[in-house]
Amino acid sequence: MIEARIEEALTWIEPGPVTLIATRHGGRNNVMTISWTMAIDFDGHIVFTSGDWNYSFRAIRANRECVVCIPPASMAETVVDIGMVSGEDTDKFGKFGLTALPAATVSAPLVKECLACLECEVEDIVEPYGFVVMKVKRVWVNDEIEDRRILHAVGDGTFYADGERFDFRKRMEAKLPPGI
Protein backbone atom coordinates (compact mmCIF):
# COMPACT_ATOMS: atom_id res chain seq x y z
CA MET A 1 0.00 0.00 0.00
CA ILE A 2 1.17 3.55 -0.59
CA GLU A 3 0.80 6.47 1.76
CA ALA A 4 -1.79 9.14 0.97
CA ARG A 5 -2.33 12.64 2.30
CA ILE A 6 -3.92 12.82 5.74
CA GLU A 7 -6.71 15.05 4.33
CA GLU A 8 -7.95 12.01 2.41
CA ALA A 9 -9.03 10.29 5.64
CA LEU A 10 -12.38 12.11 5.66
CA THR A 11 -13.21 10.99 2.13
CA TRP A 12 -13.01 7.32 3.10
CA ILE A 13 -15.39 7.61 6.08
CA GLU A 14 -17.90 10.29 5.04
CA PRO A 15 -19.53 8.09 2.33
CA GLY A 16 -20.70 5.64 5.03
CA PRO A 17 -18.79 2.50 4.00
CA VAL A 18 -18.77 -0.87 5.66
CA THR A 19 -15.34 -1.03 7.31
CA LEU A 20 -12.99 -3.71 8.52
CA ILE A 21 -11.35 -2.66 11.78
CA ALA A 22 -8.05 -4.39 12.52
CA THR A 23 -6.56 -4.72 15.99
CA ARG A 24 -3.57 -6.46 17.57
CA HIS A 25 -3.67 -7.70 21.14
CA GLY A 26 -1.85 -10.43 23.04
CA GLY A 27 0.39 -11.00 20.02
CA ARG A 28 -2.55 -11.78 17.67
CA ASN A 29 -4.08 -9.83 14.82
CA ASN A 30 -7.85 -9.59 14.61
CA VAL A 31 -10.41 -7.86 12.42
CA MET A 32 -14.11 -7.03 12.74
CA THR A 33 -16.78 -5.75 10.37
CA ILE A 34 -18.27 -2.40 11.45
CA SER A 35 -20.85 -0.27 9.63
CA TRP A 36 -21.49 2.19 12.44
CA THR A 37 -18.86 4.84 11.68
CA MET A 38 -18.99 8.62 11.22
CA ALA A 39 -16.71 11.51 10.31
CA ILE A 40 -16.86 14.18 13.01
CA ASP A 41 -14.62 17.06 11.89
CA PHE A 42 -12.26 18.26 9.16
CA ASP A 43 -9.23 17.53 11.30
CA GLY A 44 -9.00 13.74 10.88
CA HIS A 45 -11.27 12.69 13.74
CA ILE A 46 -13.67 9.82 13.16
CA VAL A 47 -15.83 7.69 15.44
CA PHE A 48 -17.32 4.22 15.47
CA THR A 49 -19.78 2.60 17.84
CA SER A 50 -19.04 -0.69 19.54
CA GLY A 51 -19.30 -2.40 22.90
CA ASP A 52 -18.11 -5.28 25.02
CA TRP A 53 -20.05 -7.75 22.87
CA ASN A 54 -17.28 -7.26 20.29
CA TYR A 55 -14.12 -9.17 21.10
CA SER A 56 -12.09 -6.52 19.22
CA PHE A 57 -13.48 -3.79 21.48
CA ARG A 58 -11.55 -5.24 24.40
CA ALA A 59 -8.32 -4.92 22.40
CA ILE A 60 -9.17 -1.31 21.54
CA ARG A 61 -9.95 -0.52 25.16
CA ALA A 62 -6.64 -2.08 26.21
CA ASN A 63 -4.21 -0.54 23.73
CA ARG A 64 -6.14 2.46 22.36
CA GLU A 65 -5.38 1.95 18.70
CA CYS A 66 -6.69 0.25 15.58
CA VAL A 67 -6.65 0.39 11.79
CA VAL A 68 -9.89 1.23 9.98
CA CYS A 69 -9.92 -0.30 6.49
CA ILE A 70 -12.30 0.18 3.57
CA PRO A 71 -12.89 -3.01 1.57
CA PRO A 72 -13.90 -2.92 -2.10
CA ALA A 73 -17.39 -4.11 -3.06
CA SER A 74 -15.81 -7.22 -4.58
CA MET A 75 -14.95 -8.34 -1.02
CA ALA A 76 -18.62 -8.28 0.04
CA GLU A 77 -18.97 -11.97 0.93
CA THR A 78 -15.76 -11.97 2.96
CA VAL A 79 -16.84 -8.79 4.75
CA VAL A 80 -20.11 -10.46 5.77
CA ASP A 81 -18.39 -13.67 6.84
CA ILE A 82 -15.84 -11.77 8.98
CA GLY A 83 -18.79 -10.31 10.84
CA MET A 84 -20.29 -13.72 11.55
CA VAL A 85 -17.39 -15.16 13.60
CA SER A 86 -15.47 -13.95 16.66
CA GLY A 87 -11.76 -13.36 17.01
CA GLU A 88 -12.07 -15.02 20.39
CA ASP A 89 -11.96 -18.46 18.74
CA THR A 90 -11.02 -17.68 15.12
CA ASP A 91 -7.83 -16.47 13.43
CA LYS A 92 -9.70 -14.32 10.93
CA PHE A 93 -6.63 -13.21 8.93
CA GLY A 94 -5.81 -16.89 8.35
CA LYS A 95 -9.37 -18.09 7.79
CA PHE A 96 -10.23 -15.39 5.26
CA GLY A 97 -6.86 -15.16 3.52
CA LEU A 98 -6.20 -11.56 4.55
CA THR A 99 -2.69 -10.11 4.30
CA ALA A 100 -1.50 -8.19 7.38
CA LEU A 101 0.99 -5.43 6.53
CA PRO A 102 2.87 -3.46 9.19
CA ALA A 103 1.49 -0.03 10.04
CA ALA A 104 3.74 2.96 10.79
CA THR A 105 2.32 4.27 14.07
CA VAL A 106 0.26 1.45 15.59
CA SER A 107 0.78 -2.26 16.26
CA ALA A 108 -2.49 -3.24 14.54
CA PRO A 109 -1.96 -4.26 10.92
CA LEU A 110 -3.07 -2.80 7.60
CA VAL A 111 -5.25 -5.14 5.52
CA LYS A 112 -3.67 -5.26 2.08
CA GLU A 113 -6.85 -6.41 0.30
CA CYS A 114 -8.61 -3.13 1.19
CA LEU A 115 -8.83 0.07 -0.86
CA ALA A 116 -7.61 2.16 2.06
CA CYS A 117 -6.45 1.74 5.66
CA LEU A 118 -6.48 4.48 8.28
CA GLU A 119 -4.10 4.13 11.22
CA CYS A 120 -6.01 5.42 14.23
CA GLU A 121 -5.19 6.44 17.76
CA VAL A 122 -8.11 6.20 20.19
CA GLU A 123 -8.52 9.55 21.95
CA ASP A 124 -11.71 8.89 23.89
CA ILE A 125 -14.38 6.26 24.50
CA VAL A 126 -17.71 7.90 25.30
CA GLU A 127 -19.94 5.78 27.52
CA PRO A 128 -22.65 4.60 27.85
CA TYR A 129 -22.74 4.80 24.04
CA GLY A 130 -19.52 2.98 23.15
CA PHE A 131 -18.44 5.83 20.86
CA VAL A 132 -14.78 5.26 20.05
CA VAL A 133 -13.38 8.69 19.11
CA MET A 134 -10.22 8.39 17.04
CA LYS A 135 -7.62 10.56 15.36
CA VAL A 136 -6.36 9.27 12.02
CA LYS A 137 -2.53 9.29 12.03
CA ARG A 138 -1.72 7.86 8.61
CA VAL A 139 -3.69 7.02 5.44
CA TRP A 140 -2.68 4.15 3.14
CA VAL A 141 -4.27 3.23 -0.17
CA ASN A 142 -4.00 0.19 -2.40
CA ASP A 143 -4.34 1.49 -5.94
CA GLU A 144 -3.86 -1.94 -7.51
CA ILE A 145 -7.37 -3.12 -6.65
CA GLU A 146 -9.51 -3.00 -9.76
CA ASP A 147 -12.93 -2.63 -8.09
CA ARG A 148 -12.92 0.93 -6.65
CA ARG A 149 -16.53 0.75 -5.43
CA ILE A 150 -17.13 0.78 -1.68
CA LEU A 151 -19.85 -1.13 0.07
CA HIS A 152 -22.79 0.19 2.11
CA ALA A 153 -24.75 -1.99 4.56
CA VAL A 154 -28.51 -1.49 4.73
CA GLY A 155 -28.71 -3.28 8.08
CA ASP A 156 -31.19 -5.92 6.93
CA GLY A 157 -28.66 -8.27 5.35
CA THR A 158 -28.55 -6.41 2.04
CA PHE A 159 -25.78 -4.15 0.77
CA TYR A 160 -25.19 -1.65 -2.02
CA ALA A 161 -22.06 -0.87 -3.98
CA ASP A 162 -21.36 2.65 -5.20
CA GLY A 163 -23.11 3.41 -8.46
CA GLU A 164 -23.48 6.64 -10.43
CA ARG A 165 -21.08 9.42 -9.43
CA PHE A 166 -21.99 13.11 -9.24
CA ASP A 167 -19.34 15.83 -9.25
CA PHE A 168 -20.41 19.01 -7.43
CA ARG A 169 -16.93 20.30 -6.63
CA LYS A 170 -17.60 23.62 -8.40
CA ARG A 171 -21.02 24.01 -6.79
CA MET A 172 -19.60 23.35 -3.29
CA GLU A 173 -16.31 25.20 -3.72
CA ALA A 174 -16.96 27.71 -0.93
CA LYS A 175 -17.53 24.96 1.64
CA LEU A 176 -14.89 22.34 0.80
CA PRO A 177 -12.26 21.88 3.49
CA PRO A 178 -8.70 22.90 2.52
CA GLY A 179 -6.55 20.25 0.87
CA ILE A 180 -9.50 18.15 -0.32
Place this chain on the structure above:
Amino acid sequence: MIEARIEEALTWIEPGPVTLIATRHGGRNNVMTISWTMAIDFDGHIVFTSGDWNYSFRAIRANRECVVCIPPASMAETVVDIGMVSGEDTDKFGKFGLTALPAATVSAPLVKECLACLECEVEDIVEPYGFVVMKVKRVWVNDEIEDRRILHAVGDGTFYADGERFDFRKRMEAKLPPGI
Protein backbone atom coordinates in the same frame (compact mmCIF):
# COMPACT_ATOMS: atom_id res chain seq x y z
CA MET B 1 -46.13 9.77 3.23
CA ILE B 2 -47.17 6.51 4.86
CA GLU B 3 -46.05 5.22 8.22
CA ALA B 4 -43.55 2.35 8.32
CA ARG B 5 -42.47 0.01 11.10
CA ILE B 6 -40.09 1.52 13.65
CA GLU B 7 -37.59 -1.30 12.98
CA GLU B 8 -37.05 0.22 9.54
CA ALA B 9 -35.34 3.27 11.05
CA LEU B 10 -31.97 1.52 11.21
CA THR B 11 -32.08 0.59 7.54
CA TRP B 12 -32.29 4.24 6.49
CA ILE B 13 -29.26 5.37 8.51
CA GLU B 14 -26.90 2.39 8.46
CA PRO B 15 -26.11 2.75 4.70
CA GLY B 16 -24.50 6.14 5.38
CA PRO B 17 -26.80 8.43 3.36
CA VAL B 18 -26.65 12.16 2.99
CA THR B 19 -29.58 13.39 5.09
CA LEU B 20 -31.76 16.46 5.26
CA ILE B 21 -32.50 17.36 8.87
CA ALA B 22 -35.63 19.44 9.37
CA THR B 23 -36.28 21.62 12.41
CA ARG B 24 -38.90 24.11 13.54
CA HIS B 25 -38.06 27.00 15.81
CA GLY B 26 -39.55 30.43 16.40
CA GLY B 27 -42.47 29.51 14.15
CA ARG B 28 -40.24 28.78 11.13
CA ASN B 29 -39.31 25.54 9.41
CA ASN B 30 -35.69 24.98 8.46
CA VAL B 31 -33.62 22.20 6.93
CA MET B 32 -29.90 21.41 6.76
CA THR B 33 -27.78 18.90 4.83
CA ILE B 34 -25.85 16.50 7.09
CA SER B 35 -23.64 13.57 6.08
CA TRP B 36 -22.19 12.87 9.51
CA THR B 37 -24.75 10.41 10.88
CA MET B 38 -24.48 6.92 12.41
CA ALA B 39 -26.71 4.13 13.69
CA ILE B 40 -25.74 3.23 17.26
CA ASP B 41 -27.98 0.34 18.35
CA PHE B 42 -30.85 -1.93 17.27
CA ASP B 43 -33.32 0.01 19.38
CA GLY B 44 -33.89 3.04 17.15
CA HIS B 45 -31.09 5.26 18.42
CA ILE B 46 -29.10 7.26 15.90
CA VAL B 47 -26.60 10.10 16.17
CA PHE B 48 -25.37 12.99 14.05
CA THR B 49 -22.54 15.42 14.58
CA SER B 50 -23.09 19.16 14.47
CA GLY B 51 -22.15 22.32 16.29
CA ASP B 52 -22.99 25.95 16.83
CA TRP B 53 -21.80 26.84 13.32
CA ASN B 54 -25.06 25.27 12.11
CA TYR B 55 -28.06 27.54 12.56
CA SER B 56 -30.27 24.43 12.84
CA PHE B 57 -28.21 23.17 15.77
CA ARG B 58 -29.48 26.05 17.88
CA ALA B 59 -33.07 24.94 17.18
CA ILE B 60 -32.20 21.37 18.13
CA ARG B 61 -30.53 22.52 21.32
CA ALA B 62 -33.59 24.61 22.18
CA ASN B 63 -36.43 22.18 21.51
CA ARG B 64 -34.70 18.79 21.49
CA GLU B 65 -36.32 17.37 18.37
CA CYS B 66 -35.92 17.15 14.62
CA VAL B 67 -36.86 15.08 11.58
CA VAL B 68 -34.08 13.21 9.74
CA CYS B 69 -35.00 12.71 6.08
CA ILE B 70 -33.34 10.64 3.36
CA PRO B 71 -33.47 12.28 -0.07
CA PRO B 72 -33.36 10.26 -3.30
CA ALA B 73 -30.28 10.53 -5.53
CA SER B 74 -32.39 12.51 -8.02
CA MET B 75 -32.44 15.37 -5.45
CA ALA B 76 -28.64 15.62 -5.43
CA GLU B 77 -28.33 19.19 -6.68
CA THR B 78 -30.96 20.46 -4.24
CA VAL B 79 -29.27 18.61 -1.38
CA VAL B 80 -25.97 20.34 -2.18
CA ASP B 81 -27.61 23.75 -2.56
CA ILE B 82 -29.44 23.40 0.80
CA GLY B 83 -26.03 22.90 2.39
CA MET B 84 -24.65 26.09 0.85
CA VAL B 85 -27.06 28.55 2.49
CA SER B 86 -28.12 29.24 6.08
CA GLY B 87 -31.59 29.15 7.58
CA GLU B 88 -30.62 32.31 9.42
CA ASP B 89 -31.35 34.41 6.33
CA THR B 90 -33.06 31.94 3.96
CA ASP B 91 -36.46 30.23 3.94
CA LYS B 92 -35.10 26.98 2.56
CA PHE B 93 -38.47 25.22 2.21
CA GLY B 94 -39.65 28.11 0.02
CA LYS B 95 -36.41 28.63 -1.90
CA PHE B 96 -35.99 24.94 -2.79
CA GLY B 97 -39.66 24.07 -3.32
CA LEU B 98 -39.83 21.57 -0.45
CA THR B 99 -43.19 20.44 0.93
CA ALA B 100 -43.48 20.47 4.73
CA LEU B 101 -45.89 17.84 6.06
CA PRO B 102 -46.96 17.66 9.71
CA ALA B 103 -45.18 15.07 11.85
CA ALA B 104 -46.98 13.07 14.56
CA THR B 105 -44.74 13.53 17.59
CA VAL B 106 -42.57 16.60 16.89
CA SER B 107 -43.17 20.15 15.66
CA ALA B 108 -40.48 19.87 12.97
CA PRO B 109 -41.92 18.92 9.56
CA LEU B 110 -41.53 15.88 7.34
CA VAL B 111 -40.07 16.66 3.89
CA LYS B 112 -42.43 15.10 1.37
CA GLU B 113 -39.86 14.95 -1.45
CA CYS B 114 -37.71 12.48 0.56
CA LEU B 115 -37.76 8.68 0.47
CA ALA B 116 -38.11 8.49 4.24
CA CYS B 117 -38.40 10.77 7.26
CA LEU B 118 -37.57 9.78 10.83
CA GLU B 119 -39.20 11.75 13.64
CA CYS B 120 -36.55 12.08 16.34
CA GLU B 121 -36.44 13.10 19.96
CA VAL B 122 -33.03 14.34 21.15
CA GLU B 123 -32.02 12.36 24.24
CA ASP B 124 -28.50 13.70 24.72
CA ILE B 125 -25.94 16.09 23.25
CA VAL B 126 -22.42 14.87 23.95
CA GLU B 127 -19.88 17.68 24.16
CA PRO B 128 -17.25 18.64 23.17
CA TYR B 129 -18.05 16.53 20.11
CA GLY B 130 -21.50 17.85 19.21
CA PHE B 131 -22.90 14.30 19.05
CA VAL B 132 -26.68 14.62 18.95
CA VAL B 133 -28.04 11.30 20.29
CA MET B 134 -31.60 10.69 19.18
CA LYS B 135 -34.38 8.16 19.53
CA VAL B 136 -36.49 7.62 16.42
CA LYS B 137 -40.19 7.88 17.35
CA ARG B 138 -41.89 7.39 13.96
CA VAL B 139 -40.81 6.33 10.47
CA TRP B 140 -42.50 7.68 7.33
CA VAL B 141 -41.81 6.65 3.75
CA ASN B 142 -42.81 8.11 0.42
CA ASP B 143 -43.24 5.14 -1.90
CA GLU B 144 -44.31 7.30 -4.83
CA ILE B 145 -40.78 8.51 -5.58
CA GLU B 146 -39.44 6.67 -8.60
CA ASP B 147 -35.71 6.98 -7.83
CA ARG B 148 -35.13 4.70 -4.81
CA ARG B 149 -31.35 5.22 -4.76
CA ILE B 150 -29.88 7.09 -1.80
CA LEU B 151 -26.95 9.44 -2.00
CA HIS B 152 -23.52 9.16 -0.34
CA ALA B 153 -21.19 12.16 0.09
CA VAL B 154 -17.49 11.57 -0.40
CA GLY B 155 -16.62 14.81 1.38
CA ASP B 156 -14.66 16.29 -1.52
CA GLY B 157 -17.64 17.67 -3.44
CA THR B 158 -18.42 14.38 -5.17
CA PHE B 159 -21.26 11.97 -4.38
CA TYR B 160 -22.31 8.44 -5.25
CA ALA B 161 -25.77 6.98 -5.72
CA ASP B 162 -26.51 3.39 -4.74
CA GLY B 163 -25.52 0.93 -7.45
CA GLU B 164 -25.42 -2.87 -7.48
CA ARG B 165 -27.32 -4.56 -4.66
CA PHE B 166 -26.14 -7.67 -2.81
CA ASP B 167 -28.54 -9.81 -0.78
CA PHE B 168 -26.85 -11.67 2.10
CA ARG B 169 -29.94 -12.13 4.26
CA LYS B 170 -29.52 -15.91 4.34
CA ARG B 171 -25.79 -15.65 5.06
CA MET B 172 -26.38 -13.21 7.94
CA GLU B 173 -29.55 -14.76 9.31
CA ALA B 174 -28.07 -15.53 12.74
CA LYS B 175 -27.10 -11.88 13.30
CA LEU B 176 -30.03 -9.91 11.91
CA PRO B 177 -31.98 -7.96 14.50
CA PRO B 178 -35.59 -9.11 15.07
CA GLY B 179 -38.23 -7.52 12.86
CA ILE B 180 -35.80 -6.54 10.10
